Amino acid sequence: MMSWLPENVSTFGEEIDYLFYVIYYITGAVFILVTVLMLLFLILYRRREGRRARYSHGNTALEITWTVIPAVILVVLAFMSASTWGKVKRHAPPSDFQVQVTAKQFNWEIVYPGPDRKFGTEDDFQTENDIHVPVNKVVHVVLKSKDVIHSFFLPNLRLKQDAVPGRDILVWFEATKPGKYELPCAELCGFGHSGMRGWLYVDTPEQFEKWVKESWSQG
Amino acid sequence: MSDSAAADVAHAVPGHHEELGFWRTYVFSTDHKMIGRQFLFLGLFMLIIGGLLAMMIRWELGWPETAVPGFSWVPEPYMYDGIIPPQTYNALFTMHATLMIFFVVMPIMVGCFGNFLIPLMIGTRDMAFPTLNMLSFWVGLVAGIVMLSTFFVPGGPAASGWTAYATLSAKAAYTGVDWGQNLWIISLVILGLSSLMGSINYITTIVNMRAPGMTYFRMPLVIWSLFITAILLLLALPVLTAALAMLLFDRMLGTSFFLPEGGGEPLLWQHLFWFFGHPEVYILVLPAMGATSDILSTFSRKPIFGYHAMAFSMIAIAFLSWVVWGHHMFVSGMNPLLGTAFMLSTMVIAVPSAIKTFNWLGTLWGGSIHFTSPMLFALGFVSNFLIGGLSGIFMASTPVDIFIHDTYYIVAHFHYVVAGIIFAMFASIYYWFPKLFGRMMNEPLAKLHFVLTYVFFNLTFFPMHILGVGGHMRRIYNPTQYVFLQPLQPINVFITVSALLLALSQIPFVVNLVWGLVAGRKAEKNPWQANTLEWSAASPPPHGNFGAAIPVVYRGPYEYSSPEVEEDYLPQDRRLGTEATAARSH
Numbered sequence: 001m002m003s004w005l006p007e008n009v010s011t012f013g014e015e016i017d018y019l020f021y022v023i024y025y026i027t028g029a030v031f032i033l034v035t036v037l038m039l040l041f042l043i044l045y046r047r048r049e050g051r052r053a054r055y056s057h058g059n060t061a062l063e064i065t066w067t068v069i070p071a072v073i074l075v076v077l078a079f080m081s082a083s084t085w086g087k088v089k090r091h092a093p094p095s096d097f098q099v100q101v102t103a104k105q106f107n108w109e110i111v112y113p114g115p116d117r118k119f120g121t122e123d124d125f126q127t128e129n130d131i132h133v134p135v136n137k138v139v140h141v142v143l144k145s146k147d148v149i150h151s152f153f154l155p156n157l158r159l160k161q162d163a164v165p166g167r168d169i170l171v172w173f174e175a176t177k178p179g180k181y182e183l184p185c186a187e188l189c190g191f192g193h194s195g196m197r198g199w200l201y202v203d204t205p206e207q208f209e210k211w212v213k214e215s216w217s218q219g
Numbered sequence: 220m221s222d223s224a225a226a227d228v229a230h231a232v233p234g235h236h237e238e239l240g241f242w243r244t245y246v247f248s249t250d251h252k253m254i255g256r257q258f259l260f261l262g263l264f265m266l267i268i269g270g271l272l273a274m275m276i277r278w279e280l281g282w283p284e285t286a287v288p289g290f291s292w293v294p295e296p297y298m299y300d301g302i303i304p305p306q307t308y309n310a311l312f313t314m315h316a317t318l319m320i321f322f323v324v325m326p327i328m329v330g331c332f333g334n335f336l337i338p339l340m341i342g343t344r345d346m347a348f349p350t351l352n353m354l355s356f357w358v359g360l361v362a363g364i365v366m367l368s369t370f371f372v373p374g375g376p377a378a379s380g381w382t383a384y385a386t387l388s389a390k391a392a393y394t395g396v397d398w399g400q401n402l403w404i405i406s407l408v409i410l411g412l413s414s415l416m417g418s419i420n421y422i423t424t425i426v427n428m429r430a431p432g433m434t435y436f437r438m439p440l441v442i443w444s445l446f447i448t449a450i451l452l453l454l455a456l457p458v459l460t461a462a463l464a465m466l467l468f469d470r471m472l473g474t475s476f477f478l479p480e481g482g483g484e485p486l487l488w489q490h491l492f493w494f495f496g497h498p499e500v501y502i503l504v505l506p507a508m509g510a511t512s513d514i515l516s517t518f519s520r521k522p523i524f525g526y527h528a529m530a531f532s533m534i535a536i537a538f539l540s541w542v543v544w545g546h547h548m549f550v551s552g553m554n555p556l557l558g559t560a561f562m563l564s565t566m567v568i569a570v571p572s573a574i575k576t577f578n579w580l581g582t583l584w585g586g587s588i589h590f591t592s593p594m595l596f597a598l599g600f601v602s603n604f605l606i607g608g609l610s611g612i613f614m615a616s617t618p619v620d621i622f623i624h625d626t627y628y629i630v631a632h633f634h635y636v637v638a639g640i641i642f643a644m645f646a647s648i649y650y651w652f653p654k655l656f657g658r659m660m661n662e663p664l665a666k667l668h669f670v671l672t673y674v675f676f677n678l679t680f681f682p683m684h685i686l687g688v689g690g691h692m693r694r695i696y697n698p699t700q701y702v703f704l705q706p707l708q709p710i711n712v713f714i715t716v717s718a719l720l721l722a723l724s725q726i727p728f729v730v731n732l733v734w735g736l737v738a739g740r741k742a743e744k745n746p747w748q749a750n751t752l753e754w755s756a757a758s759p760p761p762h763g764n765f766g767a768a769i770p771v772v773y774r775g776p777y778e779y780s781s782p783e784v785e786e787d788y789l790p791q792d793r794r795l796g797t798e799a800t801a802a803r804s805h
Contacts (some may be wrong), residue, residue: 004689006703016618023616027609034605035582041583042598045519046590052787053780054585058525062581063574067528070573074566077616082559085617089555105393110601148387149485151625153702158622164486164552165386166479182703186625186692188380189689190387190394191306194696 006155009177009202013158015084022080026073078153088159092172103143103150103163108183115214125216129198134208135178141167151187154200162187175202197214239762247357249349250762253675254356255335256655259648261360263732268367269318272311274722279303279311281715283697297375305696306395309378309666312694314370314780316381317403320503321410322363324637327644328506329414329452333421333445335655339753340442342430342770342792345762347423351416360414365406369399377403380694382496385488387734389469404467411460412453421449430752430792432772436530437791439751439776440523443530444509447537448502455498462491489551493544501540504636505533506622507643508575511597513776514646515579517749519586520787522777524578532571539568549620558617572608576601587780587787591747592665596646599673600779603642607635611685625694625778628687634680645672645728653746657759658739664731678717682710748788751776753793 001203002024008017076087100111100119107128133139143152145163152171153160156179163172175181183198201209239248248254278287286301297307304756338345346352369376379388383403425446429438438446465476475481477488504696518525523529540725542696545553545561547555577603588594608633614620625630645668652660689707698704698711714767745754755765770792778789789795 001685001688004685004707006690008617012618017621019616020613020619020622023613023619027612027708031605031609033380034576034603037580038353038583038598038602041580041586042588044487045586046302046397047520047587053519053521053587054525055522055780056585057522057777058528058581063528063578066577067570067574071567071570074569074612074615075718077612078563078566081562081616081618085555085562086382088618088621123751137273148393149384149551153625153690153692155622160550160621162551166483166485167552169552170449182701184692188384188387188694191304191378192702193309193694194305195429195700197701 004119008158009175009179010154010157010180011174011176012084012088013156014085016158019077019081019084023077026077036060047212066191089171092140092170093138094173095140097134097171098140098142099131099133100144101131101163102146103152103153103185103189104146105148105190106185106195106196108152108185108198109146110198112216123216124210127215129164129183130201131183132201132203132208134177134213135175135202135204138172138174141171141173148189149187150189150196151183153184153186154181155184156181157200164167178202178204178207221611237625247353249345251334251338251346251349251352251355252655252760252764254352255331255333257356258326258330258334258359259655261356261363262323262325262331265318265322265326265363269315269323270722270725272315272318274719275303276308276311276315277715277718279308279696280698281712283699286736299497303696306378307375308696309380309394309694310396310399312377313377313380313403314366317366317377317407318638320381320499320515321364321407321528324503324640324644325414326359328503328640328647329445329448330356330417330546332441332506332510332647332651333417333449334443335651336753337421337424337445338428339654339756339760339764340439340751340781341425341428341433342752342765342772343424343428344765344769346420347428348420351435355413355416355420358416359410362410362413364404365409366401366557369402370405372398372402375399383466383491384482384487384492385466385485386470386479389466389477389485389488390651391470395532401467401470404463404470408460408463408467411456411463412455418449418452418456421445422453425449428783430769430772433752433791436527437772437775439509440507440512440526440529440533441506444512444533447533448505451498451505451537451540453501455495455502458491459495459499462488462495465491471667476688486548486551486553489548490544493547494541496547498537498540500537500636503640505536507600507640508533508604510647510650511579511600511643512575512582513751514597514650515582515601516777516779517650517747518588518597519582521582521586522775522779524581524584525574526775526777528574529578532574535571536568537573539564543568546620549617550624555617562615562617566612569612569615572604576605576608591649591729592651592660592662592669593646593747595666595669596642596649599669599676600639600646602673603635603639603676606681607632607639610635622690623687625692626687627691627693630693631680631683631687634683638680639674642672642676642795645669648732651753652735653758654753654756655744655759656736656739657757658735659742659746660731660735660739664727664734668724668727670726672721675717675724677720678716679721682714682717686710686714745790748786749789750778750788752791755790 086201112125143163145165150163181200185196289713291301428748475483477483542564549558742758780787781789
């Protein structure tokens with residue numbers, strides 16, 4: 001099942017995938033254990049003439065065991081998850097490159113700061129649906145929405161964040177491999193939701209410089 | 220307390236009743252059993268519609284933008300020669316979820332079995348407020364009619380998902396749906412009234428009207444589950460109703476509770492909705508767990524394993540269900556620190572569910588298992604709940620949820636839990652049918668129904684996990700629009716074929732139901748040799764349920780294979796003499 005995960009190309013994606021696998025193996029083991037026991041009991045204890053069911057109301061020691069063990073595993077999982085969660089959503093490293101993404105029915109509006117590296121100035125460069133970022137750099141994205149809630153989803157970067165009207169939400173990522181990655185909207189946003197899609201271009205330093213030169217000068 | 224209240228009712232309602240006319244017996248009945256049957260047929264009717272909507276959704280996902288066979292009659296702009304346009308697709312999944320949750324699972328598990336079983340199983344003659352009970356059904360039916368009417372208003376039904384996230388739901392311009400969404404809100408407000416009436420009735424009845432000797436910890440677990448469900452309903456529904464009123468005001472009166480341009484906050488809707496919505500999940504699943512516990516014990520011929528742990532784990536779920544709503548909002552823009560807190564509470568709520576699963580296993584251990592159709596469906600529920608429970612742990616982990624949130628992984632998860640309830644529902648129908656209608660259903664046909672349903676249920680919903688791992692978003696109209704989803708399309712086709720076969724697998728049930736109602740073998744009083752009080756009443760029980768005398772309860776509900784008696788069951792109201800003193804002390 002896990003082989004269907006899209007290729008990961010972000011720095012924190014590895015940690016997310018690691019947790020995904022840990023939970024997959026733990027739940028897989030529990031699933032097999034419970035299913036095998038259940039099938040075993042169904043076969044062993046099927047009705048047979050002359051055999052009476054065991055008259056038992058339970059077993060306190062057993063019940064405490066199967067309460068405590070899952071509780072410990074689950075709390076440990078929560079603590080393991082908390083540090084990765086903090087890294088992805090709470091403690092963004094300082095940015096090398098910034099871009100604003102404003103969602104609207106049914107496109108992503110992308111704004112770059114332009115040559116002066118400041119937003120809100122005349123040389124800002126605006127485009128739709130295509131985001132170019134340099135590889136191996138920390139990118140900050142300020143997410144906004146003009147109308148309804150959309151969701152900025154980069155499957156290959158293991159990144160998802162809703163864009164909420166009335167809020168500026170900061171997300172960050174660092175892509176580790178040049179390429180072209182799909183950017184679908186993951187939150188129902190109206191009749192055009194399906195097909196609301198952009199592309200993330202992760203460029204090598206040379207490609208990125210070339211792209212900046214060619215497009216930003218036009219703006 | 221319970222003794223005197225039950226005695227009062229016994230005086231007020233004598234064992235003999237005047238004959239009532241057709242209208243008061245079958246239509247405007249105040250008899251809890253008839254109201255239960257009415258809820259059952261309402262739920263089954265809605266199940267057919269909800270199921271048809273699901274088939275259309277699956278058709279679109281399997282073979283996007285091709286004509287659905289047999290639907291070329293639907294006028295434009297709702298369909299184009301049988302082809303579903305995106306707007307209609309959004310309405311289909313919105314209405315599918317709305318109908319299945321509010322008009323199938325709630326009416327059947329809570330409405331039908333709550334009404335039918337509570338008075339019979341605690342040993343009383345009717346609900347505390349019979350007229351309120353009748354009103355609860357008729358108000359619920361009005362809600363259903365209002366909801367179905369949205370298929371016929373200009374602009375079509377609501378299309379903002381059953382979660383109706385603001386701002387999409389708060390302005391007609393965003394979806395193009397005007398009255399469809401307004402009526403959706405109004406219908407759910409009306410349904411909330413119906414459920415409130417029902418829950419007040421359930422709570423009052425269980426607290427005050429238990430038969431002599433029926434202490435709280437001698438109540439069957441299905442009654443415990445309905446009791447807790449009623450309390451959750453009473454506390455959760457007003458929150459939904461308030462949120463719905465605010466949403467309607469935003470749409471119709473120009474307020475801005477959820478609209479940022481007027482100073483509102485879209486996330487407020489999500490907080491209110493899920494503050495209701497998560498307890499709602501347990502409102503749906505607790506009665507299924509309760510019924511499953513009773514059925515597993517009966518057909519294992521063995522006491523339920525850890526009765527007290529089962530009751531307390533449901534109480535724990537009820538408390539914890541109020542502090543986990545934020546796990547629906549990890550990537551919503553809610554403060555990430557809150558996400559960490561909700562992750563912890565969500566991990567904790569998995570513990571009582573684990574206890575229940577292990578105790579069900581413990582019940583089977585050492586039993587003498589009869590593979591009847593109710594038992595098979597109850598086992599099917601446990602097997603599905605196991606998968607649904609385990610897949611929930613992935614989502615509880617905030618970092619993993621970043622990736623799988625709003626993908627088919629979630630769709631797989633909640634169908635294993637919520638659509639899995641349908642197994643408990645069928646188990647309950649097959650189990651209590653003799654008591655509901657006084658006739659037996661056909662057992663081989665019921666087993667065929669189980670095998671087909673179990674196989675195609677899993678072939679439909681399990682592959683959805685794979686789609687989710689592949690990143691397949693939910694609520695998209697055409698997956699082939701995305702390059703990264705194209706390799707997954709054969710799985711979508713597979714799921715659609717399985718879903719169509721799952722729908723066809725319900726034919727044996729429909730045949731069996733009709734056949735059972737009309738020509739089924741007359742049921743005896745206690746066909747399953749079960750212990751609980753409903754089996755002491757005639758099949759079907761008469762008006763007033765229990766003849767001249769209310770049963771007296773001497774023991775708990777799960778005394779199967781007790782060494783005290785030769786046969787392998789010992790009804791709660793059977794007096795052996797040995798326990799007479801113990802019973803009096805209660």
